[in-house]
Amino acid sequence: MRTMILLPDHHHAEAKRKATSQGISLSEYIRGLVARDLQQGEAPKDPSVVFGLFDSEGSRIADGKQAMISEAIDKQFAAKGL
Numbered sequence: 001m002r003t004m005i006l007l008p009d010h011h012h013a014e015a016k017r018k019a020t021s022q023g024i025s026l027s028e029y030i031r032g033l034v035a036r037d038l039q040q041g042e043a044p045k046d047p048s049v050v051f052g053l054f055d056s057e058g059s060r061i062a063d064g065k066q067a068m069i070s071e072a073i074d075k076q077f078a079a080k081g082l
Contacts, residue, residue, distance in 0.1 A: 005030070 007015065012026075019029035061068070
């Protein structure tokens with residue numbers, strides 16, 4: 001089955017350049033993009049899936065971030081003699 005897909009001229013030109021650099025046709029390039037996208041499936045929609053992935057090892061950076069930012073700014077001004 002053949003289907004026509006319309007792309008903006010700048011996307012078409014860039015896709016054609018990438019396909020040529022890979023030594024494949026534009027059609028093969030686009031088929032590969034679609035196949036990879038379909039294999040990836042849908043991204044999780046529930047943001048809670050990322051909670052608890054990392055261990056802060058006791059870091060409490062959020063508690064002192066304002067002081068850390070102020071200290072960094074002060075150091076930059078001091079380095080410039082201000």
